[in-house]
Amino acid sequence: MQQYLELVDATLSDGAYKPNRTGVDTISSFSEHYEVDLEEGYPLLTTKRMDGYRWNSMIHEVCWYLSGEAHIRNLREETKIWNAWADDEGRLDTAYGRFWRRYPIPDGDARLEGESWPEEAHRWVTTEADGRRTFDQLQYVIDTLSDSPNSRRLVVNAWHPANATVSTLPPCHYSFVFNVQGDRLNCHLTQRSGDVALGIPFNIAAYALLTTVIAQQTDLVPGTFAHTVVDAHVYCGRGERGEWYAENLRKLQSRLSDVDERAEYLAVREWLESEAPAEADGDERLDHVPGLLEQLSREPLERPTLAVADVPIDDLSYDDVELRDYESHDGLTFSVAE
């Protein structure tokens, strides 16, 4: 998918050096945006291996979002990608699926005079076991797409300001909007923070799958996936290795601006490895720049396709999603900044 390579290049070429809460520094760029036409195939990256265990992690992550579960006790049986942010009981303070399927509705005194709120018996309201009321945003979108496909209110929002302020990891991909044009179901995702090497390839695959599933449920065809990433960043290492970029980013960017052909990114990588201090023991591959330069040197292959069983979103499971005609370059390994 060429758009991803352009996102990587733009983040490195236009970004600024930016330390952050993880202690692993970044090269960060403001407001990156791209669009992919899902009718031209499924945008799983081909410039690194995304099938096998990565595919397994991604599908189980999407099924976990759809489940609305507030914990990862089932998800962690399938993949470890969320373990670092959960406690031993699998409790996780990040509200993705939980808010997609069960967004809290204010009750009693929390409701101000004159505000409109749905009744208990309303179509998308659930009364939880503890008596709280919640709203199923995803089912609202699916039902409204069938009844009023021209609606401009097809928003799913995972951001609750009061919760986000105190959460250990507030949602990164926090709001998405569906929009129908003709028979095409388009999806626009806003992400406040995007880890270009590790998170974004999963986010692209997940939302392209979600759009495909919802199109199938509503007799539409998957259209454009549009993605805005407010802080798009490439992690560039910890300690001396990260700080090297503070002084040397301009030199890296000047070399990047001289690249005419993909293969030349490899020479930039060689220069970088010869100039930058080695990553400390235990910090290997927290600098994502060399791996991404290698990825930039690779030509995207033909896009695969997706076949999804026609089952309601509540029943979707790993075996319902089939990846067809996928070929890729070799895998690339990056370490995750916690």
Ligand SMILES: Nc1nc(=O)c2c([nH]1)NC[C@@H]1CN(c3ccc(C(=O)N[C@@H](CCC(=O)O)C(=O)O)cc3)CN21
């Ligand atoms: N720094 C950071 N980047 C992220 O992308 C990220 C977070 N933190 N925190 C919360 C979630 C967890 N996500 C993750 C976490 C790990 C991988 C990861 O390690 N991916 C490996 C494959 C690992 C596997 O499937 O077992 C990869 O090579 O893509 C990906 C996304 C996305 N999010």
Ligand SMILES: O=c1ccn([C@H]2C[C@H](O)[C@@H](COP(=O)(O)O)O2)c(=O)[nH]1
């Ligand atoms: O789906 C996801 C989830 C997380 N990320 C990345 C983006 C950031 O690198 C970290 C979150 O750190 P914050 O300090 O809360 O921004 O996780 C992602 O890319 N995709």
